[in-house]
Amino acid sequence: AQSVAQPEDQVNVAEGNPLTVKCTYSVSGNPYLFWYVQYPNRGLQFLLKYITGDNLVKGSYGFEAEFNKSQTSFHLKKPSALVSDSALYFCAVILTPSGYSTLTFGKGTMLLVSP
Amino acid sequence: NAGVMQNPRHLVRRRGQEARLRCSPMKGHSHVYWYRQLPEEGLKFMVYLQKENIIDESGMPKERFSAEFPKEGPSILRIQQVVRGDSAAYFCASSIGAGSSDTQYFGPGTRLTVL
Numbered sequence: 001a002q003s004v005a006q007p008e009d010q011v012n013v014a015e016g017n018p019l020t021v022k023c024t025y026s027v028s029g030n031p032y033l034f035w036y037v038q039y040p041n042r043g044l045q046f047l048l049k050y051i052t053g054d055n056l057v058k059g060s061y062g063f064e065a066e067f068n069k070s071q072t073s074f075h076l077k078k079p080s081a082l083v084s085d086s087a088l089y090f091c092a093v094i095l096t097p098s099g100y101s102t103l104t105f106g107k108g109t110m111l112l113v114s115p
Numbered sequence: 116n117a118g119v120m121q122n123p124r125h126l127v128r129r130r131g132q133e134a135r136l137r138c139s140p141m142k143g144h145s146h147v148y149w150y151r152q153l154p155e156e157g158l159k160f161m162v163y164l165q166k167e168n169i170i171d172e173s174g175m176p177k178e179r180f181s182a183e184f185p186k187e188g189p190s191i192l193r194i195q196q197v198v199r200g201d202s203a204a205y206f207c208a209s210s211i212g213a214g215s216s217d218t219q220y221f222g223p224g225t226r227l228t229v230l
Contacts, residue, residue: 043223101214102174103219
């Protein structure tokens with residue numbers, strides 16, 4: 001079955017340290033991968049996406065993600081975390097069994113950055 | 116350029132009542148998606164619409180739920196005879212095209228509470 005997984009419910013990191021939020025996928029063919037962030041009681045904000053080309057994708061707010069086909073992963077990274085990065089992060093993949101572009105989301109990872 | 120707008124932001128209904136959720140896509144976007152976020156779960160796709168057409172409703176419950184996107188006006192998600200299990204956050208997203216690489220931009224959501 002095609003799916004996307006976020007193995008960690010929560011990630012804790014100290015401000016100024018690098019952060020990684022993990023995402024793995026299981027799809028046939030070439031995946032289109034996305035990261036979104038959700039702040040409390042807010043909608044989802046688009047961070048970045050991988051469609052094709054360079055495996056390292058740079059996005060908003062200093063975030064980047066690396067597409068690794070052999071490990072079927074698309075981990076989100078940031079060199080230096082900020083307290084304001086604390087939020088719920090979702091990885092998503094486009095699954096097109098019907099040919100339509102609907103997003104399938106992971107369960108989300110809560111990132112907590114301590115001062 | 117205003118983002119995706121949803122109203123109301125919060126909606127309280129008693130069991131058996133009807134809930135109407137509205138979504139106005141970003142300017143220039145003609146593709147609308149509805150997703151539901153249940154407590155302790157990730158976002159699940161419900162329905163994908165273009166102007167005056169339902170393209171994919173594979174994620175929508177077969178009974179009590181309906182959606183439309185008329186030629187003029189916002190997209191409407193309607194839930195008839197609501198039950199407590201319908202309590203959730205409902206998010207609308209829009210995209211400029213139907214391509215798998217087109218980014219979906221999300222609204223702030225409508226939080227439905229069924230008493």
